[in-house]
Amino acid sequence: MAADKPRIAFIGLGAMGFGMATHLLKQGYAVTGFDIWPPTLERFRAAGGDTATTPSEAVRGHDYVVCMVATAAQAQSVLFEGESPALPALSESVSLLLCSTVPCAYVQSLETQLVEKGRGDVLLVDCPVSGGAGRAADGTLSIMAGGSDRALEKGRFLLQELSDTSKLYIVNGGIGAGSNMKMVHQVLAAVKILATGEGMGFAQQLGLDLTQTYESIQNSDASAWMFGHRGPRILSEFKPIASAITIILKDAGIITSEALRVGFPTPMTGTAEQVYFSSLGRGYGADDDSSLIRLYTEGAKGLASPLTEEDKARKFALVKGLLRGIYLCGTAESLVFAKRCQLDLNQVYDLCINAAGGSKMFETVGPEIISLLRGEQMVAEPNGESLQDVARQLQEAVAEAQRLRMPLYLGTEASNLIRLALKDASSLTQPLHRATIAKVWAA
Template identity: 30%
Template sequence: MSSRRIAFIGLGIMGSPMAANLVRAGHTVTGFNLTQPPIDKLVAEGGRGAASIAEAVKDAEVVITMVPADPQVEEVYFGDGGVLDNAPAGALLIDMSSVTPQMSQRVAAAAEERGLRSIDAPVSGGEAGAIEGVLSIMVGGKAEDFAEAKPVLDALGTTVALVGPSGAGQTVKVANQLIVAVNIQACAEAVVFLERSGVDLDVALDVLNGGLAGSTVLTRKKQNFVNRDFAPGFRIDLHHKDLGNLLSAARAVGAPLPTASLVADFITALRAAGDGGLDHSALLRNLERLSGKVN
């Protein structure tokens, strides 16, 4: 794979290991973040740092953005000193944030007006998947832009697919978040039931994970459940945002999603209790509150 000059905007829980994986793949990566320590970390790993978005993207062939939600994408792309006004003509923009399909389509249209190209490429796999470079990446955009982006994306994930036109990646991502949220809720309910029944939880979860009930969620989150360790790999606040995007999109196409609505309410309750910064496996806390086990 030939080396590309890549600007990486947003070095958070997901972005930081993703940028590091691109460096390890042989790319020249210049990172920008609103706080300095993640930039310093990237530099220590062989990347470069920039003091602004404009500086990061000025010579980039590829610009990757990984920020929390629509407002941040709006600022990064359309704000003063943003990507659209400073990326060189012909650059390929890859937004890997999880946002609404409408935002992805807006970015793509604005990019085309400026002689740039854009795809939306949200991911699934959480912090562990980002660190290990095994993310699932769902891409919306033109086939020729996907073909150019794929060698770069292959350094970040093991499942990389074009799922449709601009915005389609985001549509598939919110469907992913529906499945993940419902799976976590089901696992949490099983944990409460098993513990109340006096079963060895650690062993029981291993047995369940070896059969049809097994899942990546249970593999990744088992220790969170067993140890009540809810340090954020993917924050409740972000899953709340994603399910909001899902339900909005579902209403637009007339798709009833009753289970998604219920789990979204549980996530809203967690945020109201001050747990928005915890990992989404903290859905277990809702059930424990209902059982009187935690405050």
């Protein structure tokens, strides 16, 4: 059976790439791996792979190349720069899968560069992935793939090998569309990773037990995938180091620099990015991103006496109000940006609810915002949650943090954004649908 399967060149054997490449080995593919870190190559040979010592050597004679390096600069280097770049050794009509998370503008420039260098034959697929190292090794990643029909056709079996059956998204729009889809998802991720630290840090300053807080939040309408994953790592002293702060910072940078380029406002992601930068300055960059809670708990005082059940309930509600306000604004920022990037909003929604950016708030308010972005009139229902309701709960949290003299970077930002949405006179007299928050971002 293995003899039927094509040989795959795999460039970039980091936490994600190593899992993906060894998964292909287990599926019976012959894989030639390349990485600049020699010990990784040894490990890959031990796992049954072949290895190469240059990008050129890795790709030569292969009909399929997967590139899973960390950044656009690394992809550029592997393909075009140095003594033995991959480009001249690429086979005619090779299938080149760029799985790295890179700016849309980069992967589009890559397509142009290939044409300019006479290699318009390369069948490039723009296919960033999501799901973490565990799912990479299981071949159950979420993958967002864009490219020409021919390129998608040739690469599809390989995308299918690497992804979960229901989580391979073919994104309309050609090269750049996959990266845009990933970028829009990462708006949710970048906001929610910091929100986890902010919410748990707030809980700690409120004197709440963090294990109880974690359970209370995740069993409520303030639950989120990220909170579910980072929360336990906060409880286990930021171990294991599963995702360094520098990783989400890189993705945040892609979002904010692309937003700057096209003139789109990203106040939520921008706020998160500044806090990530501040953690970098303090030497926390390589630490697990759950450790961002430290930026919220400095100088915290303990409580004089234990909390009553009533106090606890009131304080859990404050943390929920904070998180839900943040998630509402994060949802709006991601979906309006998706519209701006001309992505299919239903597909964005479908992808995000099943991925790391998902949350109960995204799940419920997402379809409402999508309706609003399609021009439907969104009217608050008498028994539904209004924007003013979300605002009130968030603002109680912000006011409490002010009394505690602690920062709530995202909560304050969200509170101000909601006030921007509510500033028209009509909002003083009648409840607005919570989806109207999206009008702050929408043109």
